Amino acid sequence: MNAFFNAPEPSSERYDYLIVGAGFAGSVLAERLASQHGARVLLIDRRSHVGGNAYDEPNEAGILYHKYGPHIFHTNSEQVVDYLSQFTEWRPYEHRVLACVRGQQVPIPINRTTLNMLFDANLRTEEEAAEYLAQRAEPVEEIRTSEDVVINAVGTELYRLFFRGYTRKQWGLDPSELDKQVTSRIPTRTNADDRYFSDTFQAMPLHGYTAMFEKMLDHPLIEVRTGVDFAELKNRAHEIADHIIYTGPIDEYFDFRFGKLPYRSLKFDHQTLDQEWFQPVAVVNYPSEDVPFTRISEYKHLTGQEAPVTTITYEYPSAEGDPYYPIPRPENQELFKRYEALADETGGVSFVGRLATYRYYNMDQIVGQALATFRRMDEKLASGRSEAVSVAAE
Incomplete structure (x- = not known):
């Protein structure tokens, strides 16, 4: 049985892989490498939990809420669904969003x-x-x-x-x-379809994202250590493991050599209210600049929980804080390309995920990227084995 630790130091044993970041990219690769290659994996995260921004937990009222804002799973990829279904059952859920405009709550995307x-x-x-x-x-x-x-x-x-x-x-x-x-990314519809997404598969993990991650990482060859900052291990990372998979901010890995890549962050105000429901759908947007927050989310719509109270989150964009959204401007992409060139020249390290590739991905896209990365590693390993067999035969 795998154990989750909050400890500053990994064991003195050597691992096949050190994976930095226990979000989707890092966790999928940890699971694949351990279960398919029999690799010993050390997975670390600076936060106190696994799951990255998709982390959810029950609050004091027992409401399962998303600590970093609502995460809605949707995809057109059967491969991604089949993979994640090994670790969770699903609750069918079609996301609907209203926008508060001219004193009315109207469907968004516009229909x-x-x-x-x-x-x-x-x-x-x-x-x-x-x-x-x-x-x-x-x-x-x-x-x-x-x-x-x-x-x-x-x-x-x-x-x-x-x-x-x-x-x-x-x-x-x-x-x-x-x-x-x-x-x-935002469509405009001429029909009355009020779903926010039109993907073929739309659902929520039945017991939450964190439960799904914990099952994914429950493998005897995976050691998970939370509350560990890669900066403390970086100088001896290759003593700890043969290969590093890095899913953190790419500019941070290179000590901001060319300057910081710009991000937008978010601040969350979670509130539990003594009433059964607060709003008619999971998310209501507030486009007006007169309102300081962008949206309010209500989690019971997502989870299907029944309770006499409800938990909501006010979301405030911020220039400071954890990096959430790469800012899509040409000069920022040019700066990223300089870091990407450094990454390409760096041996023994794979850069995977949203922060490492300075791109905004939906959750299913990150899973797809991680699975594709594993396939390439798998092919490379298989190629190395066949070459070794060929040499031995000679």
């Missing part, structure tokens, strides 16, 4: 219902909604920024109602200063 509620448009078909949006759209000749994406699709009024204020709060920048990828 036909949104338009009818806000503008009393009486749109009855997809064709009518498409024509209505086309009339509002303001074609942009060259789409370069997040502002361009939205105005080109739905026009200035809807852009200002739903996107400008939210984006300014979330990123600390105007949408005209951000890469087009930020708002390209």
